[in-house]
Amino acid sequence: MSKKRFLNVVILLVFIVSATACGLNxxxxxxxxxxxxxxEGVVTIGFANEKPYAYKDETGKVTGEAVEVARSVFKRxxxxxxxxxxxxxxxxxPGLKSGRFDVITAGMYITPTRCxxxxxxxxxxxxxxxxxxxxxxxxxxxxxxxxxxxxxxxxAVMKGAVEVSYLQKSGVKENQIIIVxxxxxxxxxxxxxxxxxxxxxxxxxxxMMESTGAQDIEEVKDFKQPIxxxxxxxxxxxxxxxxxxxxxxxxxxxxxxxMKKSGALLNVLEPFGFTEENLPDKKAEELxxx
Numbered sequence: 138m139s140k141k142r143f144l145n146v147v148i149l150l151v152f153i154v155s156a157t158a159c160g161l162n163x164x165x166x167x168x169x170x171x172x173x174x175x176x177e178g179v180v181t182i183g184f185a186n187e188k189p190y191a192y193k194d195e196t197g198k199v200t201g202e203a204v205e206v207a208r209s210v211f212k213r214x215x216x217x218x219x220x221x222x223x224x225x226x227x228x229x230x231p232g233l234k235s236g237r238f239d240v241i242t243a244g245m246y247i248t249p250t251r252c253x254x255x256x257x258x259x260x261x262x263x264x265x266x267x268x269x270x271x272x273x274x275x276x277x278x279x280x281x282x283x284x285x286x287x288x289x290x291x292x293a294v295m296k297g298a299v300e301v302s303y304l305q306k307s308g309v310k311e312n313q314i315i316i317v318x319x320x321x322x323x324x325x326x327x328x329x330x331x332x333x334x335x336x337x338x339x340x341x342x343x344x345m346m347e348s349t350g351a352q353d354i355e356e357v358k359d360f361k362q363p364i365x366x367x368x369x370x371x372x373x374x375x376x377x378x379x380x381x382x383x384x385x386x387x388x389x390x391x392x393x394x395x396m397k398k399s400g401a402l403l404n405v406l407e408p409f410g411f412t413e414e415n416l417p418d419k420k421a422e423e424l425x426x427x
Contacts, residue, residue, distance in 0.1 A: 321349065
């Protein structure tokens with residue numbers, strides 16, 4: 138064999154081995170996540186510091202609606218331990234896709250845009266939006282349209298939250314929207330006067346106001362739910378998985394459906410301010426449609 142031909146064969150073999158290794162890596166990354174979690178009895182979850190969905194309590198334990206639902210579902214699947222990873226909300230999907238954790242358990246809304254990047258389990262809850270303002274509501278804000286109508290009004294929203302899109306589609310200008318890293322930062326921005334209002338889901342807002350003990354701000358009780366693309370924006374929250382982990386997602390959804398049927402899901406939701414009215418009535422597949 139000539140030296141040139143020998144080198145070509147070596148290069149070809151190196152390419153084949155490398156490609157095969159990469160293929161195996163991608164395959165194992167997707168297909169074996171559920172198997173590994175069951176064998177090891179542990180799964181890594183990504184969460185953001187957002188009450189009441191996922192947060193650390195005063196003892197340092199990670200809890201919240203999404204975490205406790207996931208904990209219950211995983212136990213039914215034979216996975217008894219979770220390893221939490223705290224990230225900013227906007228880093229949840231990138232962290233999942235990069236393999237930093239196996240599942241997002243943050244009460245994340247199912248949206249068509251997010252469905253292009255991850256696969257969602259069926260929803261755990263449905264909920265509407267809310268806003269808080271300074272006591273007395275000095276800017277007379279009762280809807281996103283009211284915010285849009287006053288260019289001087291500033292609104293704080295958590296990075297990566299779906300409310301950014303809702304505000305923009307309601308006519309709120311980009312320079313009115315102040316992005317903050319987490320919910321406590323939103324409360325601080327309102328208390329300090331940096332913004333005139335903040336927005337998040339109803340349970341999140343009430344939980345944050347209670348935990349911070351804020352005295353000079355209040356929830357707008359007659360807030361009008363936004364209409365976006367001619368639809369009411371009830372949000373449906375769910376666990377999210379990598380696209381290659383559909384088998385894991387399907388197993389999770391099956392157990393979740395059994396919990397809903399038996400009443401166990403409502404029992405998990407209630408301590409975090411949810412009621413029977415918040416039980417979901419749609420599937421992820423339907424919510425992913427544009």
